[in-house]
Amino acid sequence: MGIIKAIKLTYDYIKRDEEGNPDGVKRAVDHVDIDIEAGEFVAVLGHNGSGKSTLAKHMNALLLPTEGTIFIGEKDTSDEDNLWDVRKTAGMVFQNPDNQIIGTVVEEDVGFGPENIGVPTEEIWKRVDESLKAVGMTAYRYHSPNKLSGGQKQRVAIAGVMAMRPKCIVLDEPTAMLDPNGRKEVLRTVRELNRKEHITVVLITHYMEEVIEADRVFVMDDGRIVMEGTPQEVFGRTQEMKDYRLDVPQVTELSWELKQDGLPLSDGILTIDQFVDEIMELYNGGNGRGDAGAVEAPGMETAQR
Amino acid sequence: MIRDITIGQYYQTESVLHRLDPRTKLMGTLVFIISMFLADTWIGYALSAVYLAAIIRLSHVPVSFIVRGLKAVMILLLISVGFNLFLTNGEHEIISFWIFHITWEGIRQAFFMAIRLIFLIMGSSLMTLTTTPNQLTDGLETGLGWMKKLHVPVHEISMMMSIALRFIPILVDETDKIMKAQMARGADFESGNLIERAKSLVPILVPLFISSFRRATDLAMAMEARCYHGGENRTRMKPLRYENRDRLAYLVMAFYMAAMIALRSLL
Ligand SMILES: Nc1ncnc2c1ncn2[C@@H]1O[C@H](COP(=O)(O)OP(=O)(O)O)[C@@H](O)[C@H]1O
Numbered sequence A: 001m002g003i004i005k006a007i008k009l010t011y012d013y014i015k016r017d018e019e020g021n022p023d024g025v026k027r028a029v030d031h032v033d034i035d036i037e038a039g040e041f042v043a044v045l046g047h048n049g050s051g052k053s054t055l056a057k058h059m060n061a062l063l064l065p066t067e068g069t070i071f072i073g074e075k076d077t078s079d080e081d082n083l084w085d086v087r088k089t090a091g092m093v094f095q096n097p098d099n100q101i102i103g104t105v106v107e108e109d110v111g112f113g114p115e116n117i118g119v120p121t122e123e124i125w126k127r128v129d130e131s132l133k134a135v136g137m138t139a140y141r142y143h144s145p146n147k148l149s150g151g152q153k154q155r156v157a158i159a160g161v162m163a164m165r166p167k168c169i170v171l172d173e174p175t176a177m178l179d180p181n182g183r184k185e186v187l188r189t190v191r192e193l194n195r196k197e198h199i200t201v202v203l204i205t206h207y208m209e210e211v212i213e214a215d216r217v218f219v220m221d222d223g224r225i226v227m228e229g230t231p232q233e234v235f236g237r238t239q240e241m242k243d244y245r246l247d248v249p250q251v252t253e254l255s256w257e258l259k260q261d262g263l264p265l266s267d268g269i270l271t272i273d274q275f276v277d278e279i280m281e282l283y284n285g286g287n288g289r290g291d292a293g294a295v296e297a298p299g300m301e302t303a304q305r
Numbered sequence B: 001m002i003r004d005i006t007i008g009q010y011y012q013t014e015s016v017l018h019r020l021d022p023r024t025k026l027m028g029t030l031v032f033i034i035s036m037f038l039a040d041t042w043i044g045y046a047l048s049a050v051y052l053a054a055i056i057r058l059s060h061v062p063v064s065f066i067v068r069g070l071k072a073v074m075i076l077l078l079i080s081v082g083f084n085l086f087l088t089n090g091e092h093e094i095i096s097f098w099i100f101h102i103t104w105e106g107i108r109q110a111f112f113m114a115i116r117l118i119f120l121i122m123g124s125s126l127m128t129l130t131t132t133p134n135q136l137t138d139g140l141e142t143g144l145g146w147m148k149k150l151h152v153p154v155h156e157i158s159m160m161m162s163i164a165l166r167f168i169p170i171l172v173d174e175t176d177k178i179m180k181a182q183m184a185r186g187a188d189f190e191s192g193n194l195i196e197r198a199k200s201l202v203p204i205l206v207p208l209f210i211s212s213f214r215r216a217t218d219l220a221m222a223m224e225a226r227c228y229h230g231g232e233n234r235t236r237m238k239p240l241r242y243e244n245r246d247r248l249a250y251l252v253m254a255f256y257m258a259a260m261i262a263l264r265s266l267l
């Protein structure tokens, strides 16, 4: 069993009318089966309202399943005795950086989690030092979070989770409110934690570029997992992605369009380098073949732009 | 304008005042507030002025920063000065018209009232300027720990306070943004009579409330995710311990208080 395992996980929100009486339910997560191994970097994609956040909240026992089960570190989240173990195993980072920082000084915020789980004082300091170092925020430890950039705030939030020594971090659209630089910063931090500290990462996002380096991608639509595979496999099914109202990375889209027009490119090209390589190969090969070069020329121009 | 509110803000720098135990500073603030109500002579006020000036020096917080905090309470200050100035009865009348009398006693009273308020605000903002809300919380929680026996939710109250303090700057920023957004749409907050102006605040308050509720929900969830479950079994990253400097500070406070009481009873 992996570190996160959901079996037929289902969650219904109860809809209420004006007077607050229940009237119907909204099924936000619908019979989801996932099994995530320790150390994996998993991305979850899906358009707004597809149930990503609802799924994420189950990984931290913030919500409990209506039907089905979810195990975190082999512990059933529905069992109240497991609550603290579950939350210690899987930490959670949210979208809005301002609304998850409790402390008024960076280091105090990072210490908040360990304080809550009763870690002795000296050990808290050790953990705070280590966590700040891991996210590269040691220089800002005495600063007020209000004065930091969005990317830095999210890194503080990540440090706050790391200080609880989780095996797994669940990030729910951590970059949605950041500028491109902040996004890169946060993503680099997450990737490093995954590689160096072997933290299992579940990254929820709707930025395609952030998914490329994941080991595995889940695509959600209307509460269900509709696609699963490596980024290449998932983006390779470009038409299907479009049907789920999802974009694919620009190069993938471009090579897909070119392929539709008859160029023999492979499916799911994810990087510009790979795209250029394939085009060059075609071009050189094409030159040898003679008149085929005329077809490739537009592709070359686009690639260089 | 709205950014000028320094009450409740923390000013980050290195000073002995910053390092004092928050309980000491809480007690110090209390002592200072009481002393301001004891003072009723020129010498009394002079002594508190010197005392306050010395503490401000020690705090390494720029005076201009502290003074800026006064702007926010200027209106309150003017009103109370006005009342004292015009409505104090006394023997040495200078000007008198309708129900207003300006007397020497009134001027004296108004002047003292102004000084008292200014000192009170400066003194208590010095407390928050040199203490992080978390320390303040810890100080309150530990200092008032005995009240738990009376079933007063000390931890919860102090946590509420510290969160409120943390979100003041954020909400101030947000108010500013909302105001600008509404102004860009033609909202006018400056003209019209009092009722019209009050009405024009509605489009600011409604979005501010909604977003605050949202923030509260988010924050509650983030705190829960980080295993927050009230004050039970919680450890401290920065446990409170009295040092020599705190003992010295208590001593200074005691002498100051004694002097103020002496001045009041002697003069
Ligand atoms: N608190 C709630 N009450 C009722 N319905 C909700 C609530 N939160 C989310 N939903 C509904 O559940 C569905 C999934 O929401 P969510 O998990 O937030 O999606 P995502 O994070 O992918 O945007 C949406 O249709 C949303 O309207």
Ligand SMILES: [Mg+2]
Pocket: A052, A053, A054, A172, A173
């Ligand atoms: Mg969401």
